[in-house]
């Protein structure tokens with residue numbers, strides 16, 4: 001991995017190593033992928049106003065998030081079925097995060113059960129829950145997370161139904177996976193991946209195993225169960241019910257405006273994640289960066305604000321922090337890291353970002369994260385991204 005300089009390099013290695021259907025599942029977004037592209041363009045449209053002669057010989061990028069000290073302001077976002085990207089999946093990711101002094105958020109749809117990840121690391125992890133209609137299963141999952149030592153629950157609110165990831169439909173990446181000459185060729189032409197990933201333990205939504213009496217345990221039936229549990233009429237009262245049940249910290253994910261940020265605080269959230277699910281759910285909603293300052297203005301003094309969507313550089317991290325986030329999460333980049341080099345690939349991702357964050361702090365003139373505020377960022381109208389650059 002010596003020639004990998006950037007997170008985009010990691011993406012290209014992942015693209016070579018993974019079957020197209022797996023790469024596109026990770027890389028893709030919903031419908032026309034407008035929101036997916038917008039997430040990047042929002043960073044490319046903004047610039048810094050450097051403050052000269054105001055940094056220090058050593059910069060400090062540590063932050064405190066909901067009472068936890070993190071060595072770097074980057075957490076791993078919850079992503080389902082990570083073992084598709086590489087062996088170890090969520091366990092490898094949690095170990096990498098722990099090694100770099102931060103945490104991962106384990107998805108409800110993770111391919112390693114939360115208890116197993118918890119046993120493989122000392123640092124307590126976070127756990128993500130979907131807005132399920134079935135309270136018995138929801139509370140059972142919270143109990144499992146608590147028993148696994150989870151400190152912070154992330155309740156994802158932007159999945160009333162699944163977004164239309166059209167790359168997946170076209171590639172046969174559906175439930176069940178469509179096996180035809182094209183998908184078979186796709187897998188067979190990536191023998192190293194097939195050997196490493198498909199010959200290991202069966203890839204399945206491990207948290208759901210045994211959750212529902214009498215429910216089958218095949219990968220397809222568990223994925224189907226996950227889908228069928230989604231509840232389009234989930235309400236703020238349901239959020240309050242989770243709040244009352246979960247004694248730890250509660251973070252609401254998918255907040256895209258001041259009004260929902262206010263409702264989150266009213267429902268008892270300790271924090272929110274400004275996120276559009278990496279452009280995988282609603283298309284034609286804004287870049288998450290474009291609503292961050294609004295959310296910060298509304299609830300910045302009452303709850304902690306985290307951010308995800310399109311972070312690919314240290315400059316992006318510093319910009320999001322300057323605009324009001326306490327820390328950021330990355331989704332696709334750690335999956336690319338896992339595909340490129342397992343746990344060391346995820347560590348590599350952290351190392352690239354940390355080095356870039358440190359250099360950016362020095363170049364914009366900040367000694368620590370606490371020095372950053374919106375005055376470091378210029379908002380430029382229009383975009384610098386050409387069609388060709390995409």
Ligand SMILES: Cc1cc2nc3c(=O)[nH]c(=O)nc-3n(C[C@H](O)[C@H](O)[C@H](O)COP(=O)(O)O)c2cc1C
Pocket residue numbers: 025026027039077078079080107108109128156253275276277278279280308309310311329330331332333335
């Ligand atoms: C392959 C994949 C699976 C995901 N699975 C989940 C999930 O299970 N739960 C969830 O809340 N978000 C999920 N997300 C969204 C991420 O948590 C995060 O919001 C998003 O990836 C951030 O954008 P980024 O990929 O540009 O960093 C997933 C994202 C990807 C790419």
Ligand SMILES: CC(C)CC(=O)C(=O)O
Pocket residue numbers: 079080081109226277280
């Ligand atoms: C594995 C899926 C259930 C999760 C996913 O793709 C997502 O939430 O974006």
